[in-house]
Amino acid sequence: MDKSLKDIGIIVGRFQVNELHPGHIDLIETVNAKHKRVVIFLGTTPALVTRNNPLDFVARKEMLLKRFPAVSVLSIPDSPSDKDWSIMLDSRIREACPVGSVMLYGSRSSFISSYHGHFETTELPDHHNTSGTEVRIELSKEVKSSPDFRAGVIFAAYNQYPKVYPTVDVAITRDGKFLLGRKANQSKYRFIGGFADPTDDSYEDAARREAMEETGLEIGNITYVGSARIDDWRYRSEQDKIITHLFIAEALFGKAEARDDIAELKWVLSADLDEELFVPEHVVLYDLLKKKIN
Structure with missing residues (x-):
């Protein structure tokens, strides 16, 4: 063992x-060969069970x-600031190891590259080029028949915060009429809309996108x-719920055509709007619109 480091x-x-x-394994064995004491700090994040961070601290520690x-x-918790994170890491290192010289290792x-603390760092070569992201992607493609696999899925489902799924709905208007949509196998109508997407810059952008996808109209x-x-x-029976954001917008360009999961579009005079037209889940949105336009 080389104790000179x-x-x-x-x-x-x-x-x-x-x-x-x-x-x-190579990384840890290399560091083990150089030092009598080795400490591994696992990065943790407030977000639970994400694609980048599916495992909690305890699961990785046991592994x-x-x-x-x-x-x-x-x-070592994540921090929005590399400088603050580096200060916290240095502090935790000294809490765990009050005395002794320190070398930090990474690949x-x-x-x-994000560390701005006081200790020296060494970059070790990665001879395998194995990506944890690629490992997770491959794992996500396979459903296993073992009880342990099912237990893991259940554990992940229960160890998350209850979620709100944000959606947008838009009351599209033109010439004193509102455009309503009807889905297949339904007799009543709804406002045009859908789930906000991570690629949307705002809920307004989401409303524009949904209007184009479901009606072919450009709105403003x-x-x-x-x-x-x-x-x-x-x-209805889940902890997770949907909260929608209702907008009113003008149809600027295009001809209204039923698209995506909309089977029929219908222009309705503002004076003819009535809650009996709407699917039950959109009655609350009709009430919001009625207060806005009356």
Whole structure:
């Protein structure tokens, strides 16, 4: 063992995989060979069960200790500031290891470029080029028949915050009429709309997109009307719910044509709007619109 480097070896990583891949193992074994004491700091995030961070701290800690029982495994929370994160990491290192010289280790795409603390860093070569992201993508493609697999899915479902799914609906108007849509296998109508998308820059942009996707119309003069929780049958028995944002907008260009999951479009005079026209979950939106235009 070469003791000329530092007393303590520190590894910072996320290890968001179902099992350690060869690149992980080489990294830890290399640091173990250089130091009598090794501490692994696992990055943690407030977001739960995401694609980038599907595993919590405890699951990853147990995975590491099963293969490397002699290492210490601690957490380091994410921070919006690299400088603040570096200060916090330095502080946690000294909390765990009050005395002794320290060397931090990472690979080519590791934390090192974001670290602005006091300790020295060493970038170790990755001879395997194994990506944790690629591992997760491959795992996501396969459904396994084991009880452990099903238990993991259930664990993930229960260890999340209840979610609100944001949607947009838009009351499109032209020449004193409002455009309503009807879905197949339904007899009543609804406002045009759908789920906001992560690529939308705003709810107004989402309303423009949904209007184009479902009617072929370009809309403008978009005005916010209000918001409401929707009694959507898909989430009626779930903790997760839908809250929609209702807008009123003018049809500027195009001919209204039923598209996407809309089977029929219908222009209705403002004076003829009535709650009996609407599917039950959109009656609350009709009430919001009525207050706005009356």
